[in-house]
Amino acid sequence: MNILVLPPFTEAQRRVLEAGAPGSAFTYTSPANATDEQISSADAIVGNLPPERLAVARRVRLLQLNSAGYDAYAAPGIVPEGCALASAVGAYGQAVAEHLYAMVLMLMKHLDGYRDDQRDHVWGERGAVTTMAGARVLVLGAGDIGRHFARLAQAHGARVVGVRRHAGAVPEGFEHIYTMDELPGLLPQADVIASFLPSTPATRGIVDKAFLTRCKRGAYFANGGRGDLVVQADLAEALERGQLAGAALDVTVPEPLPTDDPLWDAPNLLITPHVAGGFHLHTVLDNIARIAAENLRRLGAGEPIINAV
The missing domain is CATH 3.40.50.720 (NAD(P)-binding Rossmann-like Domain)
Structure with missing residues (x-):
């Protein structure tokens, strides 16, 4: 052969x-x-x-x-x-999950801001931080990447639930698995929402103004699935008005993200150029x-x- x-x-x-x-x-x-x-x-x-x-x-x-x-x-x-x-x-489960998890922790501890302060030679405090310990984490997509993310969060003391098309058996790292139909009722309870959903007609644009309005005020959102899940203008608006405390994206639409795209300037947003996977x-x-x-x-x-x- x-x-x-x-x-x-x-x-x-x-x-x-x-x-x-x-x-x-x-x-x-x-x-x-x-x-x-x-x-x-x-x-x-x-x-x-x-x-x-x-x-x-x-x-x-x-x-x-x-x-x-x-x-x-x-x-x-x-x-x-x-x-x-x-x-x-x-x-890719370990690679993508660790990358997105690190981005969320960076936002929770204001490390992105302290990095900016370092570049500007500023010595100052950025206020209270949050923790994964005791946090309620909602993982969208309970496949290989979602399971890795769930285990990381659970190891730090988070309570993790997942959403996928069919509930079925509960994988390691999750307390419970729900169906996509139950997602709207789960959003107000989550401190962290991490999405690893594929791009399908049912998921494209799912993270829109209605989705983000249902989220708990001060929650964190991360997307390591596909960029077209997110209505980026709605995400930027949610960050600007403080509905979300922060967001982490490794995928966008389009890719590369144009240099003049307003998403670059959204507050409390971390963007990496689709590098969580790769080699x-x-x-x-x-x-x-x-x-x-x-x-x-x-x-x-x-x-x-x-x-x-």
């Missing part, structure tokens, strides 16, 4: 990957440097090859993405007929190698793949 590998795996991660398909020929390159010949001869591709380049992938039977999202590959005709498509759901934390590539190895093993054995989309 010829396997084309695009992520920048370390030698140790390559060994994990290759253990999933002993005896196969592995070619390591990057999306920018992959040749048409390499793509056309591949039985499996690991990584996010630009969708338009899949037209020459005549033999491919598995496209294992290195991303949890797969929107760019969802349109009919993008993935060749007979090719299984798998995402990397489960690879910044080494565990992400560890996890992708593990997921890809398992799917290569399953492909060779004729078994159903995991994370199929």
Whole structure:
């Protein structure tokens, strides 16, 4: 089996990957440097090859993405007929959750303001701070990232509940799981709201003026899911009038956020440029190698793949 590998795996991660398909020929390159010949001869591709380049992938039977999202590959005709498509759901939970959790703590302790004071050479106090201990935390999306965030908050003494489409079993870190229909009644109780929801017709624009007005005054909001969940003008207005004590965004619409967008100047807002995931934390590539190895093993054995989309 010829396997084309695009992520920048370390030698140790390559060994994990290759253990999933002993005896196969592995070619390591990057999306920018992959040749048409390499793509056309591949039985499996690991990584996010630009969708338009899949037209020459005549033999491919598995496209294992290195991303949890797969929107760019969802349109009919993008993935060749007979090719299984798998995402990397489960690879980013720790990285994204830790990043957003750190942003929320930064806001709760006014560390963003003290950093500004340091730059301005100002020695002063910024008043009372808040804590996760005893806080009521509402997590929107109880998947891999949401579960990691819940465990972090619970470890610091927070009481955590989650929301997802179907209630089902309660994962570790949560006290209770509610459905999306119950969300409006939960907002007034939450001190921290962290969203890791995907972009769907039901979630786009869900964080709007009505949503934010229902929130407890002085709550914190964080979004590490998709930027189009938030009506950004409504979020800025909620921050300006003090409805929210702070907000943390790793995703926006559009990306990059234009330099003249008023969101940059909203008070008590932290923005990072969609970097919570990526390959910044080494565990992400560890996890992708593990997921890809398992799917290569399953492909060779004729078994159903995991994370199929």
